[in-house]
Amino acid sequence: MLRISPAPHITSKESTQKIMWAVVIALMPAFAYAIYLFGQRALLLTLISVLSAVLSEYLFQKTTKREIRISNGSAVITGILIAFNISPNSPWWLPAVGSAFAIIVVKQIFGGIGYNIFNPALAGRAFLTASWPGLMAGNWAAPFSGTLSGLPTKALDGIAQATPLTLLKVNPAETIAQSLNSSYMLKALFFGKVGGCIGETSALLLLIGALYLFLRKFADWRISVGYIGSVFLFSGILYYLGKTPVLPLFQILSGGVMLGGLFMATDMVTSPVTIKGRWIFGIAGGIICVLIRVWGGYPEGVSYSILIMNMFVPLLDKISEKRIFGR
Amino acid sequence: MSLLTFKGGIHPPGYKYLSKDSKIKRIDPPDFVYLYLSQHTGVPSKPIIEKKDEVEIGQKIAEASGKLSVPLHSPVNGTYMGRVMHPHPLGGRKEAIKIKVNKEKTEPFKAKTHRDISDFPPQKIISIIKESGIVGMGGAAFPTYFKLQVPPNKKIKDVIINGAECEPYLTSDYRLMIEKPEEIMKGVDIIRKIVKPKNVWIAIEANKLDALEKMKGTSSLFPWANFAALKTKYPQGSEKQLIDAITGREVPEGGLPFDTGAYVQNVGTALAIYEAVYFEKPLFERVVTVTGNVRHQSNFLTPIGTSFKHLIELTEGPIGEIVKIINGGPMMGIAQADIESCVTKGTSGIVIQNQKEALEKKPSPCIRCGACVDRCPMRLLPTELYKYIEMNELEKAKELGVTSCMECGSCSYICPANIPLTQQFKIAKNKINRKSE
Numbered sequence: 001m002l003r004i005s006p007a008p009h010i011t012s013k014e015s016t017q018k019i020m021w022a023v024v025i026a027l028m029p030a031f032a033y034a035i036y037l038f039g040q041r042a043l044l045l046t047l048i049s050v051l052s053a054v055l056s057e058y059l060f061q062k063t064t065k066r067e068i069r070i071s072n073g074s075a076v077i078t079g080i081l082i083a084f085n086i087s088p089n090s091p092w093w094l095p096a097v098g099s100a101f102a103i104i105v106v107k108q109i110f111g112g113i114g115y116n117i118f119n120p121a122l123a124g125r126a127f128l129t130a131s132w133p134g135l136m137a138g139n140w141a142a143p144f145s146g147t148l149s150g151l152p153t154k155a156l157d158g159i160a161q162a163t164p165l166t167l168l169k170v171n172p173a174e175t176i177a178q179s180l181n182s183s184y185m186l187k188a189l190f191f192g193k194v195g196g197c198i199g200e201t202s203a204l205l206l207l208i209g210a211l212y213l214f215l216r217k218f219a220d221w222r223i224s225v226g227y228i229g230s231v232f233l234f235s236g237i238l239y240y241l242g243k244t245p246v247l248p249l250f251q252i253l254s255g256g257v258m259l260g261g262l263f264m265a266t267d268m269v270t271s272p273v274t275i276k277g278r279w280i281f282g283i284a285g286g287i288i289c290v291l292i293r294v295w296g297g298y299p300e301g302v303s304y305s306i307l308i309m310n311m312f313v314p315l316l317d318k319i320s321e322k323r324i325f326g327r
Numbered sequence: 328m329s330l331l332t333f334k335g336g337i338h339p340p341g342y343k344y345l346s347k348d349s350k351i352k353r354i355d356p357p358d359f360v361y362l363y364l365s366q367h368t369g370v371p372s373k374p375i376i377e378k379k380d381e382v383e384i385g386q387k388i389a390e391a392s393g394k395l396s397v398p399l400h401s402p403v404n405g406t407y408m409g410r411v412m413h414p415h416p417l418g419g420r421k422e423a424i425k426i427k428v429n430k431e432k433t434e435p436f437k438a439k440t441h442r443d444i445s446d447f448p449p450q451k452i453i454s455i456i457k458e459s460g461i462v463g464m465g466g467a468a469f470p471t472y473f474k475l476q477v478p479p480n481k482k483i484k485d486v487i488i489n490g491a492e493c494e495p496y497l498t499s500d501y502r503l504m505i506e507k508p509e510e511i512m513k514g515v516d517i518i519r520k521i522v523k524p525k526n527v528w529i530a531i532e533a534n535k536l537d538a539l540e541k542m543k544g545t546s547s548l549f550p551w552a553n554f555a556a557l558k559t560k561y562p563q564g565s566e567k568q569l570i571d572a573i574t575g576r577e578v579p580e581g582g583l584p585f586d587t588g589a590y591v592q593n594v595g596t597a598l599a600i601y602e603a604v605y606f607e608k609p610l611f612e613r614v615v616t617v618t619g620n621v622r623h624q625s626n627f628l629t630p631i632g633t634s635f636k637h638l639i640e641l642t643e644g645p646i647g648e649i650v651k652i653i654n655g656g657p658m659m660g661i662a663q664a665d666i667e668s669c670v671t672k673g674t675s676g677i678v679i680q681n682q683k684e685a686l687e688k689k690p691s692p693c694i695r696c697g698a699c700v701d702r703c704p705m706r707l708l709p710t711e712l713y714k715y716i717e718m719n720e721l722e723k724a725k726e727l728g729v730t731s732c733m734e735c736g737s738c739s740y741i742c743p744a745n746i747p748l749t750q751q752f753k754i755a756k757n758k759i760n761r762k763s764e
Contacts, residue, residue, distance in 0.1 A: 006750040008736030014743040114692035273697035
């Protein structure tokens with residue numbers, strides 16, 4: 001019996017699994033560094049988070065009699081990203097709850113992989129921030145090397161319990177702004193000697209991981225360049241106009257701009273499929289992030305900016321349709 | 328050297344090396360040949376012989392019937408056994424003329440001597456081409472005489488001779504360009520004299536630069552020819568993409584090449600025109616690449632109507648089990664239900680796949696990676712189209728241009744979730760066509 005199937009009779013070697021596991025690999029440099037900075041606590045929290053994500057997915061698929069798809073690696077990514085978005089001082093149950101929420105409520109209830117509207121990790125983080133604001137925004141740990149605020153110890157003077165962004169929000173004094181704009185500070189942010197979420201430390205290592213994804217075309221650089229670029233430009237304009245005391249370089253290196261712009265905005269499922277749509281998605285997301293940071297109530301605007309843009313994806317796909325050949 | 332190309336497309340592995348160095352070899356016919364009455368676009372041919380008639384190689388055995396049709400010629404000396412239903416490479420069983428091959432009388436077609444055609448008016452040449460049963464040999468098998476009758480209100484600016492051969496594996500056009508460049512060019516000259524274009528382009532993909540050099544080698548005899556190297560990319564040989572690459576003009580949606588002043592013909596067709604016009608040799612044989620999982624991948628000069636089984640045997644057989652036989656290349660070719668399917672005028676090659684190569688991957692949900700959107704040479708949105716077709720919203724699919732889909736297979740090829748996009752679009756197109764009829 002000859003086998004009959006529709007053309008094409010050859011396919012590329014790409015697969016969903018390959019793409020997802022590549023993202024996991026791309027997050028590894030930052031993960032390894034987080035363990036170095038925060039010790040085995042970072043390792044433990046991340047493992048719990050991943051375990052919770054994968055287990056939630058498995059149990060949901062099992063109880064709803066769907067195909068078990070945990071091996072495609074997408075739940076692992078969500079688990080890692082949830083852990084990356086919490087403080088290394090968090091209690092063990094925090095990432096467990098966050099991941100379970102992200103997988104069950106944000107991903108599976110919408111239909112599972114490919115069907116979710118919001119990036120599960122970001123929506124999970126938003127859920128945790130709303131439910132346990134104290135744990136999510138005021139429970140930081142100093143890194144093993146460096147300080148929580150990123151400033152040299154002698155400059156601390158009673159501001160020791162804040163990350164740079166919180167510092168900026170609660171006390172935007174000129175001296176603080178000067179310290180935040182210092183090349184010492186910017187270097188600390190770039191290489192990762194500053195306190196903060198587990199995965200938001202070293203911009204450099206996140207960039208290395210993202211570069212790997214860009215080269216393999218598993219993430220579209222346009223979204224990242226659009227997002228980070230527009231944070232830089234828009235906050236630069238506001239700096240020039242005197243609306244914010246910090247340099248645009250500080251804006252893109254601090255908080256979650258790198259992690260969000262490189263790894264969460266580029267989530268394929270929740271970003272547009274067209275090139276034009278991706279540019280708009282990234283650029284508009286960056287602007288929203290700066291708006292929240294400068295005028296909003298939160299010190300950080302990355303999660304909400306991307307979540308808001310997630311909602312516009314169908315619209316962006318619609319308005320950025322290419323002209324059909326010959327039409 | 329700058330390479331011409333179009334936007335989108337994919338880079339599947341070529342596998343041309345398997346058969347590219349195998350010289351074109353005339354093969355002995357099998358015991359029986361089967362000539363489908365329908366092996367071209369248009370109305371099937373009408374048989375004009377009686378059962379038990381002896382037929383000669385090159386003899387007309389069926390005539391054109393209707394507005395768009397061509398005659399058929401016997402590829403062998405033999406006996407007409409009647410009309411039978413025979414498995415057709417495009418699917419199903421179709422009526423075919425069965426001829427028992429006379430194994431005593433195997434001498435090849437006696438070509439007439441090179442005749443002087445300089446005073447033949449275009450109409451006469453077109454009728455010779457029609458009577459010789461010539462159709463497009465790149466796959467679509469569209470009657471060539473019909474195409475050559477360009478409507479008087481359409482001016483042809485560019486004639487493009489398609490030597491792209493962008494389907495993986497296939498090397499029949501490549502071998503022709505290597506072995507018969509001058510003959511092909513003489514065929515092109517005939518086309519040129521009928522169509523009277525401003526420019527003539529010989530377009531070849533950059534993975535066949537030696538063929539391009541061979542063709543260029545004739546340029547002193549044919550100073551009017553332009554030779555263009557195309558980027559190696561699938562589907563570079565698709566008519567619309569080729570016209571775009573060479574001229575920068577897009578064939579309008581629902582339109583034909585001459586709407587944009589272009590005329591495309593395959594190299595094999597140009598050769599067939601040359602042989603028919605100069606030597607009165609009708610189209611009853613063609614080069615077929617037999618490749619993939621067989622011992623000796625080959626380019627056979629094959630009598631039309633030869634079974635795939637016979638061709639596979641001539642390669643000294645498959646390596647291991649034959650799991651899939653593809654009529655044509657692996658991107659757009661058709662998987663055969665029956666090894667007894669026979670070569671038609673449009674069969675450029677057959678590809679044999681083993682268990683591993685023919686493995687079907689299980690589809691999983693779309694992760695919206697956008698690879699299909701990026702690659703679609705018609706700039707469609709396969710992700711959106713697929714959604715609407717799944718919901719049976721055909722009007723919406725039509726609005727989004729599904730009827731422009733040429734089923735090149737690029738989206739299915741690249742999809743990491745192995746979603747059968749191309750197949751869905753094909754089904755949707757059929758449904759839309761049936762509705763409008």
